[in-house]
Amino acid sequence: MDKQVQDNELVEVAMQIILHAGDARMKTEEALEQTKNFDFAGAKEKLVEAKECIRKAHHAQTQIIQDETRGKTYPPSLLFNHAQDTLMTIMSELNLANSMVELFEILDKKYSKDGGNNE
Template structure:
């Protein structure tokens, strides 16, 4: 792979991981408003973007395993770091939806009991 191709792939990973992060952040804002349906929709969009970023990375790795040597790139290393960080953010946001949905249900039931 040429250094230009490595840079293009890195930018694609960063672009799609960045979009996934944006949707994830928007989902967290929806959680704050107890709008869990909207949060789940945003997480679906985040997942779609992270899958695209992951495919680009996987294609690069496959090329290298097939003998197509690429040059080391700080930009590509940054892209991979961004990808993995956003994966973690997505996993945490999904878990937060579950936690806050459960909390909200329990709170609603307590409010019914106390009426």
């Protein structure tokens, strides 16, 4: 396979990763907005959607990594590195958002149950 074909393949995969990771970030932000409105069911639904976007991005990345373990080489690519960095960052944001939604739901249940009395 010639270098230009490999470059194009890597660019295409990098763009898929960035696209899906970006969709995950939007879904995560929507989940946090719903959490502000105490819509925990809606927030959890958005987090599930975000996780599916991350799965798609991770799958695209994994294909390249598996190709390299089988001996297929790719030239260094700043765009692919950026895509991987974007994916890792948004995965961290999603993990943190999951914890935040869970925490706020626990607090809401506690304060709804005892009328806000923290004794």
